[in-house]
Amino acid sequence: MENIIEVKQLKKSFGKLQVLKEVNCSFGQGGIVGILGPNASGKTTLIKSILGMVIPDAGEVYFGGKPVARSFDYKKQIGYMPQIGRYPDNMKIGELFKMMKDLRNVHDNLDTDLISAYGLDAMYDKAMRTLSGGTRQKVSAALACLFNPKVLILDEPTAGLDPLAAEILKDKIHAEKAKGKLILITSHILTEVDELADDIMYLFEGNIKFHKPLSALKAEAGEQKLGKALTKILTQNV
Amino acid sequence: MFKIAKYIALDIIKSKVVMAYTLLLMAICISVFLTDADVTKGLVSITTIMLIIVPLVSVVYATTYYFNAAEFTELLVSQPISRKNILLGKYIGISSSILSAFLIGVGVPVLLFAFGSTGIILILTGSLLTLCFISLAFLASVAMRDKAKGIGLALMIWFYCSIIFDGLVLVFLYALSDYPLEKVLIAITAFNPIDLARILVLLQLDIAALMGYTGALFQDFFGSGFGIVFSFGLLMVWFVVPLIISLRVFRKKDL
Ligand SMILES: Nc1ncnc2c1ncn2[C@@H]1O[C@H](COP(=O)(O)OP(=O)(O)OP(=O)(O)O)[C@@H](O)[C@H]1O
Ligand SMILES: [Mg+2]
Numbered sequence: 001m002e003n004i005i006e007v008k009q010l011k012k013s014f015g016k017l018q019v020l021k022e023v024n025c026s027f028g029q030g031g032i033v034g035i036l037g038p039n040a041s042g043k044t045t046l047i048k049s050i051l052g053m054v055i056p057d058a059g060e061v062y063f064g065g066k067p068v069a070r071s072f073d074y075k076k077q078i079g080y081m082p083q084i085g086r087y088p089d090n091m092k093i094g095e096l097f098k099m100m101k102d103l104r105n106v107h108d109n110l111d112t113d114l115i116s117a118y119g120l121d122a123m124y125d126k127a128m129r130t131l132s133g134g135t136r137q138k139v140s141a142a143l144a145c146l147f148n149p150k151v152l153i154l155d156e157p158t159a160g161l162d163p164l165a166a167e168i169l170k171d172k173i174h175a176e177k178a179k180g181k182l183i184l185i186t187s188h189i190l191t192e193v194d195e196l197a198d199d200i201m202y203l204f205e206g207n208i209k210f211h212k213p214l215s216a217l218k219a220e221a222g223e224q225k226l227g228k229a230l231t232k233i234l235t236q237n238v
Numbered sequence: 239m240f241k242i243a244k245y246i247a248l249d250i251i252k253s254k255v256v257m258a259y260t261l262l263l264m265a266i267c268i269s270v271f272l273t274d275a276d277v278t279k280g281l282v283s284i285t286t287i288m289l290i291i292v293p294l295v296s297v298v299y300a301t302t303y304y305f306n307a308a309e310f311t312e313l314l315v316s317q318p319i320s321r322k323n324i325l326l327g328k329y330i331g332i333s334s335s336i337l338s339a340f341l342i343g344v345g346v347p348v349l350l351f352a353f354g355s356t357g358i359i360l361i362l363t364g365s366l367l368t369l370c371f372i373s374l375a376f377l378a379s380v381a382m383r384d385k386a387k388g389i390g391l392a393l394m395i396w397f398y399c400s401i402i403f404d405g406l407v408l409v410f411l412y413a414l415s416d417y418p419l420e421k422v423l424i425a426i427t428a429f430n431p432i433d434l435a436r437i438l439v440l441l442q443l444d445i446a447a448l449m450g451y452t453g454a455l456f457q458d459f460f461g462s463g464f465g466i467v468f469s470f471g472l473l474m475v476w477f478v479v480p481l482i483i484s485l486r487v488f489r490k491k492d493l
Pocket of ligand 2: 045
């Protein structure tokens with residue numbers, strides 16, 4: 001199967017800090033990939049490079065075989081949920097959704113599952129500035145799914161969500177996977193990644209330590225749980 | 239691009255700042271015309287005030303708004319919209335609001351009280367000056383990462399154009415008073431959009447000679463007609479070039 005996203009020799013520094021050091025990776029047409037790694041290992045930076053929000057110093061990202069540099073049409077096929085969703089303060093929830101549809105000029109075939117599951121439609125008149133962090137996350141999640149994208153990129157999607165809301169999101173992620181979508185998730189909650197992911201990619205100080213199926217990882221460590229397996233493999237390597 | 243501009247303009251109209259700016263300009267113009275019987279003198283007074291307020295408000299407001307809307311920009315960049323259209327959309331949204339404020343606040347009173355070619359030149363010059371300083375505001379905004387530095391730079395630009403520049407010219411003249419400097423001085427004027435705007439209005443009024451050294455030089459050197467075209471062209475450069483540079487910088491900016 002052809003890879004939908006390919007990252008080749010990607011390098012990125014912020015000032016003197018080398019955040020990504022020659023990252024090479026690729027993601028196939030479907031399935032859930034859990035991107036793990038300690039804080040500041042470059043997960044968000046990698047995701048933002050794929051989305052063209054961070055411009056790499058060297059290397060190239062390909063989406064559907066085409067380089068993403070200086071292009072933007074490919075973003076139609078990506079739903080992105082940022083780690084920290086930031087929205088225009090004065091805008092109301094309803095206005096935000098309306099504006100996104102207007103800007104994209106897409107009004108049909110919308111996926112409003114999360115809007116109704118989270119009861120966001122009942123809060124359409126609330127201004128974004130007055131929302132709690134978790135509600136903002138719900139808006140981000142609903143927005144990421146709204147246009148039925150082929151690829152979902154979720155940066156710590158459940159951080160800040162209450163358990164019930166997190167459960168709803170996980171069900172949604174499973175449902176999207178069943179439709180054959182590719183879903184990239186970063187998370188620090190290993191039990192959650194354990195439930196969701198097919199593959200694990202581990203980033204450490206700007207390098208990919210490994211990228212393999214979850215089952216292979218567990219077999220290698222001889223452990224049933226991702227948390228234990230990860231600890232074992234990472235301590236062995238030191 | 240125009241959709242983005244529409245959302246930004248709608249957002250700005252809701253805020254009170256642009257409304258206050260409109261009313262301030264209007265109050266100044268009307269009181270000048272009501273107290274001064276001589277229309278030409280009235281236009282000179284308005285020009286003097288306009289050359290201070292218009293650049294200051296344009297550059298500071300546009301920079302502040304740019305940074306306050308950083309979230310919106312971030313959201314847009316993750317969407318299938320080109321960076322060029324995002325920045326131009328922002329530019330059109332912000333400049334159309336500030337420009338409308340100017341046209342209502344200064345344009346309407348001037349046309350009512352002092353309809354004529356001078357009034358029209360004044361309105362055109364003020365509009366162009368507004369656009370120049372919004373372009374400069376964009377340049378300051380894309381060049382800086384955080385709001386405080388961006389606004390600081392915007393203020394520096396204004397400070398340079400309206401105060402420091404004149405001082406530098408004087409020092410320059412004084413230091414080199416033994417040489418024939420007229421042509422050099424004309425070239426130097428091109429480096430300050432506010433000076434260009436001043437000369438543009440005063441040449442039209444045919445009283446440039448009364449208003450400082452560079453004005454007199456311009457009139458001598460070009461005659462009024464060509465001088466107007468020349469300074470108009472240079473103001474256009476001040477409007478377009480910073481905007482083009484901002485687009486280039488923004489294309490490579492991390493969000
Ligand atoms: N725009 C930026 N300017 C300067 N430094 C940045 C910028 N964005 C990220 N960094 C730095 O890059 C490093 C990697 O950040 P990144 O957000 O990619 O980490 P992460 O793996 O997502 O971490 P976390 O688990 O905390 O979300 C950090 O040290 C961060 O301070
Ligand atoms: Mg992160």
